[in-house]
Amino acid sequence: MSDFQKEVADRIAAVPANKQLCETAAAFMSASTVPKYSYNFSWQGRPIIQYPQDMIAMQELVWSIKPDLIIETGIAHGGSLIFSASLLAQLDLCDAIETGEMLDPKKSRRKVLGIDIDIRAHNREAIEAHPMASRIQMIQGSSIAPEIIDQVKAVAQKYSRVLIYLDSNHTHDHVLAELEAYASLTSKGSYCVVFDTVVEDLPKEMFPDRPWGPGDNPKTAVWEYLKTHPEFEIDKSIQNKLLLTVAPDGYLKRV
Ligand SMILES: C[S@@+](CC[C@H](N)C(=O)[O-])C[C@H]1O[C@@H](n2cnc3c(N)ncnc32)[C@H](O)[C@@H]1O
Numbered sequence: 001m002s003d004f005q006k007e008v009a010d011r012i013a014a015v016p017a018n019k020q021l022c023e024t025a026a027a028f029m030s031a032s033t034v035p036k037y038s039y040n041f042s043w044q045g046r047p048i049i050q051y052p053q054d055m056i057a058m059q060e061l062v063w064s065i066k067p068d069l070i071i072e073t074g075i076a077h078g079g080s081l082i083f084s085a086s087l088l089a090q091l092d093l094c095d096a097i098e099t100g101e102m103l104d105p106k107k108s109r110r111k112v113l114g115i116d117i118d119i120r121a122h123n124r125e126a127i128e129a130h131p132m133a134s135r136i137q138m139i140q141g142s143s144i145a146p147e148i149i150d151q152v153k154a155v156a157q158k159y160s161r162v163l164i165y166l167d168s169n170h171t172h173d174h175v176l177a178e179l180e181a182y183a184s185l186t187s188k189g190s191y192c193v194v195f196d197t198v199v200e201d202l203p204k205e206m207f208p209d210r211p212w213g214p215g216d217n218p219k220t221a222v223w224e225y226l227k228t229h230p231e232f233e234i235d236k237s238i239q240n241k242l243l244l245t246v247a248p249d250g251y252l253k254r255v
Pocket of ligand 1: 075076115
């Protein structure tokens with residue numbers, strides 16, 4: 001580890017003791033949820049429902065893991081699929097620069113596989129018309145339906161470095177079922193990221209029209225899953241670094 005990297009690691013490790021910083025970040029997370037801050041952003045023209053800080057963490061994961069497959073549950077407008085595909089395209093470009101081989105920009109050994117119960121026609125059309133589309137495959141259906149799980153597993157077996165993002169229905173039971181179905185596909189050293197664990201830390205009143213809330217959400221599912229899956233550990237350094245994240249305790253590293 002270089003001196004610079006050590007300074008960064010030490011600085012991040014000191015974050016939890018910085019009460020003012022942590023409370024300020026928690027206040028921002030709380031104040032920004034109802035105004036739908038996460039809906040304000042796009043990636044290469046497609047709306048992405050994420051906090052920009054989590055997107056930086058996702059970029060850091062892709063660069064360090066160099067996955068050949070990213071599996072995402074929850075497509076919505078497709079911004080996250082395009083984001084992931086564009087990062088995989090950058091890896092392809094870097095490979096071509098390093099090896100000197102000609103790059104066919106439409107052909108890639110890397111892929112993003114998205115699953116959503118309801119891929120709206122206008123979203124599908126826009127995703128399929130995007131320059132990144134050749135790296136994207138979509139499956140419509142519930143992410144916990146046995147036939148969908150089978151399809152995802154059939155795709156995953158053709159790849160060797162798999163990164164996973166779970167961001168669909170945020171109830172405890174659904175996320176636990178997704179973890180049981182997909183987390184084992186995560187390659188050693190890679191991550192299964194569970195989004196919207198932050199629901200556990202926010203007041204119940206913030207989710208009046210949702211089936212999830214404190215006590216029943218992705219974070220409670222993660223905690224339950226980890227009781228019987230020691231092959232995963234929460235990478236707290238990521239949430240300590242980001243401070244503003246919808247995935248506290250959600251960055252699960254396969255060790
Ligand atoms: C929060 S949005 C996904 C946001 C997206 N990952 C992004 O970053 O832009 C949640 C999506 O999950 C989908 N969804 C809800 N229940 C689902 C299920 N049972 N299986 C698969 N997708 C589901 C919804 O249709 C919705 O598009």
